[in-house]
Amino acid sequence: MTADNLHKIDTAKLDEIINMYDGKKSNLIAILQKVQEVYRYLPEDAMIYIGTKMDGLSPATVFGVATFYAQFSLEPKGKFEVKVCDGTACHVRGSMPVLNAIKARLDLKDGQMTTNDGLFSLETVSCLGACGLAPVVVINGKVYPQMTSDAIKIVLDTLLKEEQ
Numbered sequence: 001m002t003a004d005n006l007h008k009i010d011t012a013k014l015d016e017i018i019n020m021y022d023g024k025k026s027n028l029i030a031i032l033q034k035v036q037e038v039y040r041y042l043p044e045d046a047m048i049y050i051g052t053k054m055d056g057l058s059p060a061t062v063f064g065v066a067t068f069y070a071q072f073s074l075e076p077k078g079k080f081e082v083k084v085c086d087g088t089a090c091h092v093r094g095s096m097p098v099l100n101a102i103k104a105r106l107d108l109k110d111g112q113m114t115t116n117d118g119l120f121s122l123e124t125v126s127c128l129g130a131c132g133l134a135p136v137v138v139i140n141g142k143v144y145p146q147m148t149s150d151a152i153k154i155v156l157d158t159l160l161k162e163e164q
């Protein structure tokens, strides 16, 4: 790896995070969580850097850990992280039409997770433990209960307006 490969990541910031956890490989998950907080996902270059920098690790090990745990995203996330619950209760009460309404409003093509402007990312998640409020959408940790296609469009329009 050359230094050129690292232009997109802030190695000083990564060093700071590694040092926060004493550079111990037993703290790798906590380190990756912090890195994900900074970038909203785990950039490939950051994982390579950590795997190269920390004793007893390799980039392959870091990739392995990052891909094993569902909490880690290897793709960039949007400023607004939209999660549509597709657990049984939400599914039965119409989470799929809500999901499709979000895709249509945000112009997300099949397989595309994040909008081109980086503002929104969309994913489905399993039961959020709020089945009484189904179907549930969560945006940056805020719960939107009993969503409908029309209601979620209003929510998204409001967020888009605030961003303008």
Ligand code: FES
Pocket (backbone or CB within 6 Å): 085, 086, 087, 088, 089, 090, 091, 126, 127, 128, 129, 130, 131, 132, 134, 135, 136
């Ligand atoms: S199924 Fe969606 S909150 Fe439980």
